[in-house]
Amino acid sequence: MDQPQPAPGSPGSPEAGAAADSESRDKTPRTERGRRTLRKLLDAAAVEFGERGFHDASISAITRRAGTALGSFYTYFDSKEEIFQALVRHMSELLRDHVTPEVQAAPDEISAEHIGLLSFLGFVREHKEIYRIIDEAEFVDYASYRRHYETTVERMRQRLEAGAARGEIRADASEVHAWAIAGMNVFLGMRYGLWDETADIGEVARIANDMLANGLGKRD
Amino acid sequence: MDQPQPAPGSPGSPEAGAAADSESRDKTPRTERGRRTLRKLLDAAAVEFGERGFHDASISAITRRAGTALGSFYTYFDSKEEIFQALVRHMSELLRDHVTPEVQAAPDEISAEHIGLLSFLGFVREHKEIYRIIDEAEFVDYASYRRHYETTVERMRQRLEAGAARGEIRADASEVHAWAIAGMNVFLGMRYGLWDETADIGEVARIANDMLANGLGKRD
Numbered sequence: 001m002d003q004p005q006p007a008p009g010s011p012g013s014p015e016a017g018a019a020a021d022s023e024s025r026d027k028t029p030r031t032e033r034g035r036r037t038l039r040k041l042l043d044a045a046a047v048e049f050g051e052r053g054f055h056d057a058s059i060s061a062i063t064r065r066a067g068t069a070l071g072s073f074y075t076y077f078d079s080k081e082e083i084f085q086a087l088v089r090h091m092s093e094l095l096r097d098h099v100t101p102e103v104q105a106a107p108d109e110i111s112a113e114h115i116g117l118l119s120f121l122g123f124v125r126e127h128k129e130i131y132r133i134i135d136e137a138e139f140v141d142y143a144s145y146r147r148h149y150e151t152t153v154e155r156m157r158q159r160l161e162a163g164a165a166r167g168e169i170r171a172d173a174s175e176v177h178a179w180a181i182a183g184m185n186v187f188l189g190m191r192y193g194l195w196d197e198t199a200d201i202g203e204v205a206r207i208a209n210d211m212l213a214n215g216l217g218k219r220d
Numbered sequence: 221m222d223q224p225q226p227a228p229g230s231p232g233s234p235e236a237g238a239a240a241d242s243e244s245r246d247k248t249p250r251t252e253r254g255r256r257t258l259r260k261l262l263d264a265a266a267v268e269f270g271e272r273g274f275h276d277a278s279i280s281a282i283t284r285r286a287g288t289a290l291g292s293f294y295t296y297f298d299s300k301e302e303i304f305q306a307l308v309r310h311m312s313e314l315l316r317d318h319v320t321p322e323v324q325a326a327p328d329e330i331s332a333e334h335i336g337l338l339s340f341l342g343f344v345r346e347h348k349e350i351y352r353i354i355d356e357a358e359f360v361d362y363a364s365y366r367r368h369y370e371t372t373v374e375r376m377r378q379r380l381e382a383g384a385a386r387g388e389i390r391a392d393a394s395e396v397h398a399w400a401i402a403g404m405n406v407f408l409g410m411r412y413g414l415w416d417e418t419a420d421i422g423e424v425a426r427i428a429n430d431m432l433a434n435g436l437g438k439r440d
Contacts, residue, residue, distance in 0.1 A: 053359060055275070110436060135358050138351075139273060146415070149407075160436075169436045176427040177436070179411045180404040187403025188396070191373075195366070207396040215435035216330060216380075216389045216397070 027076045038076050040066040045087045050129025054084060054140045081141065088137045088144040091130050092151065098123045100155075109163025114209035116156075117185050121201040124193030131194055153182045184208060247296050258296050260286040265307045270349025274304060274360045301361065308357045308364040311350050312371065318343045320375075329383025334429035336376075337405050341421040344413030351414055373402045404428060 029035045044066035048057045059080055063073050077083040099119045106112035124130060137145035157178035164173045188208055192199040249255045264286035268277045279300055283293050297303040319339045326332035344350060357365035377398035384393045408428055412419040 113436075132358070135355060138355055139359070149410075153411075167438065170438055172427075173436065174427065176408070176412075176424055177431055179407050180428050180431060183403035183405070183407025184400040185403070186407065187369075187399050190369075191399045192396075204396055207392075207394065208400050211397055211400060211432075211435070213435050213437055215431070215433050215437075216333075216393065217433055217435075218387065218390055 029076070034075075037066075037068055037072050040068060041073060041076060041083065042087055042090045045083050046091065046127075046129050046133065049084060049087060049136070050132050053132070054080075054136050057084075059083075084137070085141050085144050087133060088141065088148060091127070091133055092148045094127070095120070095123055095130065096152070096155070103159070109159065109166070109168040110209070110213045112159060112163070113181060113212055114205060117188065117208055118202065118205040120185050121189055121193045121205060124189040125197075125201070128194055131190060149182065153178045156181055181212065184212070249296070254295075257286075257288055257292050260288060261293060261296060261303065262307055262310045265303050266311065266347075266349050266353065269304060269307060269356070270352050273352070274300070274356050277304075279303075304357070305361050305364050307353060308361065308368060311347070311353055312368045314347070315340070315343055315350065316372070316375070323379070329379065329386070329388040330429070330433045332379060332383070333401060333432055334425060337408065337428055338422065338425040340405050341409055341413045341425060344409040345417075345421070348414055351410060369402065373398045376401055401432065404432070 029038050041062060044062045045057075047065055048062045052061075057080065059073055060070065062083065063070050066072075073083070077086065099116055102119045103112045103116045106115045134145065134148055137148065153175070157175050160169065160173040160178055160181075163169045164171050185208075188204055192201055192204045249258050261282060264282045265277075267285055268282045272281075277300065279293055280290065282303065283290050286292075293303070297306065319336055322339045323332045323336045326335050354365065354368055357368065373395070377395050380389065380393040380397055380401075383389045384391050405428075408424055412421055412424045
């Protein structure tokens, strides 16, 4: 994966260049049944890569776990690298789809960050494999790894910007704040979502959000 | 590395049990020359693992980079896994030794966190391989990976506790705050230290520390 396929629409993607080449044949399923098979393959890949890691994982084990024929795999993917890359994007989107509706229902930006962290911690408890999969992308497909964080943080940055425009948080909230909050959430998820099954994630989110809202300064 | 060697003095370490076994023969260099050779091997390992990753790295390439004989390697390490494990601990200690004196010179706890982040961002710029090495430990030697973060965060927690006792920060500062700050620093280091060579790390540290000190709340 020295040459990871760029995101659709990104600079250097097939659409952006003149040559829509045969390598990037459209493998998007066109039927409901196809979409179900693809989803089964991705769910099976999450278990296989999550349990065994990229190097020990195999395509035949993925199709066995998915209960699909080997041929179905090659309908959608050309290689283990390709399904891994699709899985990183899939996990990133699953996380987004889990967190976003809850965050959007928040009454203000500080509450949105509170709900966002709590929702993320809940997601980690249900999908413990997310750390191993996203983190292994650093070694298997760096472009996917970086894209996951860049897209996630960009959503947070836009949220902060909108909150600042509404006067709910400090006016100078910026990209630096968004990366700081993302790192905070990822580490709290590792420590209290992944490593400690019994931690009270509601209490963790409350403490972290209070620090985010008010800082470390002394309280009277 | 399913059975990583425990830290000296930790529960389960040879000293803690009755059987000081032959497997854990003491390979600590006893001479200045030996210490220099060991350090050369670790420095070479940082470059080799940092550039090629664990799987593609080789012992012969490490000794070639270090300018030492292959026999010297086996004086100190039994395997590629063992030098990798030693390297993770070495990087963790290098980072600690870089940051700690600067942090200890700070006039108060909020300033200490500011200096700690700035010092960390400077370290990342000088040792870009630290991300790849620590992060790959998640897959090569999970115990080392977890120990790196646990010992780093424990130092931060103690610092917060002492700052709270001195009345410099909120009295309820806890382990959750320490993990949150650690995550913030690691992500800012990745984004602005590793990915962006031109970012003004002084400005990044200033923004992050101001958020840490005062929170996201509106300023008048």
